[in-house]
Amino acid sequence: MEDFLSRVLYFAEKGYPLPVAYKKAKEVSRSVKDSYELARRLILSYYSLSGKSYRKKVREFLQKGVRIVLPEWFERELDGIYDIEKLKDSFLDRVIWIRVNTLKADEDKVIKSLENEGIILEKDKDIPYAYKVVKGDIRSTTEFKEFKVIIQDKASMAVIEALKPEKGELIFDMASAPGIKASLIMALTDNQSELVVSDVDRERLHKEIKFLHDVGVNMDKVHIIHQDSTSSSVIKADKVLLDAPCSSTGMISNEPTVLLKLTKQRVNELSELQKNLLNKALSISSYVIYATCSLLPQEGEYIVKEFNAKPPLSFASSNSLGNRFIPYLHQSEGFFISKVSG
Structure with missing residues (x-):
């Protein structure tokens, strides 16, 4: 060992x-x-x-x-915002959330099949299609292998709940890979929205295209752009989703190697990138959902405070600038979500 x-x-x-x-x-x-x-x-x-x-x-x-034990500077930034001991304890838990991929299967039939296989699920009270896995290995099921079930954290689903995609809308996902949120947009609109996806990493974009195809997204409705979205070629969209590149400190429980790469300098660099991306997003649409999988206000509240920002959700914790998902309160990853206009 x-x-x-x-x-x-x-x-x-x-x-x-x-x-x-x-x-x-x-x-x-x-x-x-x-x-x-x-x-x-x-x-x-x-x-x-x-x-x-x-x-x-x-x-x-x-x-x-x-x-x-957290890096000293990181713990100082979090102190006063979170209960540090409860936060550390929450990192020991791995909470898995799923949704049924309605582009490929009927929700009731899939849930019944999973329960027959011994998977115990708990339906969420806030997001009607979200289920918490209470017991069982969801990855070993046929439904997961056939893309009828998608593992997606509740906070990640909440980002799309905040976006409120509608059929016929042109939606720009500025930093879309790996495509989990893009696939949910298409599922909620029955493949009837127009989606522009972009990413700066060509390899990640290729993987996203394969994933979207595998989960049943109508690729005729998807426009793919390899670009740095700070200088995006997209001019106008009905709505913009900016799930911005971030420190990923909200997902330490599932990916603890985040701690090994975490530095204050890197967070400062990401904050600057997030500001630039948000400014670009607001030049494309007056309806922008800004989100980061981060516990740090430097990647959340501090980014949106110069704009007209407000919490888009009636659940999760909230302040005047947005909603926060807190691992030990919501049994989810840590996320910041805000609806922003210029």
Whole structure:
């Protein structure tokens, strides 16, 4: 086990997301059952480990167990906004949310089939098509493998609830990859909205195109642009979704390697990019939904405060500038969502 976890840690430090680091470690070292959860907790404990080598860090972790320590500057930024201890505790939980892909299947039939397979679900009270997985491995089901079920966090679905897509609208998704939100837009409009998707990363865009095709999106209704959206070629749209590139600190529970890459300088760089993207979005439409999967106000409230911003949702926490999903309150990833106009 020490060898295997040491390799996971090595690949995580090299910048690989946890699922990739885990897979690479498995290719060269034997793993044991349930070792993914152990690897996740190891990365969450990274800043509590004093060992100089990977092996010493792993040995300390196996002896002392999980102890979540955040980078000092990061904890200072969060202090006063969140209950830090509750936030740390929430990182230990992995809450999985799903929705039925109505472009490929009937919701009632899929839910009944999943329940017959032993998957226990809890229907959400805020978003009618959102379900929390209470028990069972959703990824092992036929429904998941056939794209009849899509794993999507509740907060991510809430972004599209805020957008309120309608049939016939031209909607511009400025930073669209990997395409989960774009697919929900098309599902909610029965493939009858016009969607422009763009991303600065060509490889991610190619993966998004394949995903949208696999989940049943009518690709005749989708216009694909490889671009830096700060200088977008799109001139006008009915609505703009800006799910902006961010620090991803809202998804630490599911992707703890975020902590290894997190620096104050990087957050400042992302904040500047977010401001530029938002200014561009507002030149394209007067209806903009701005969202980030971030716990930091530098990527949320501080970005939208210079504009006419308000919370678009009647659920989740809210302030005068937007809604916040807080992991320990909402059993979701951390998100900021705002409706912005110039």
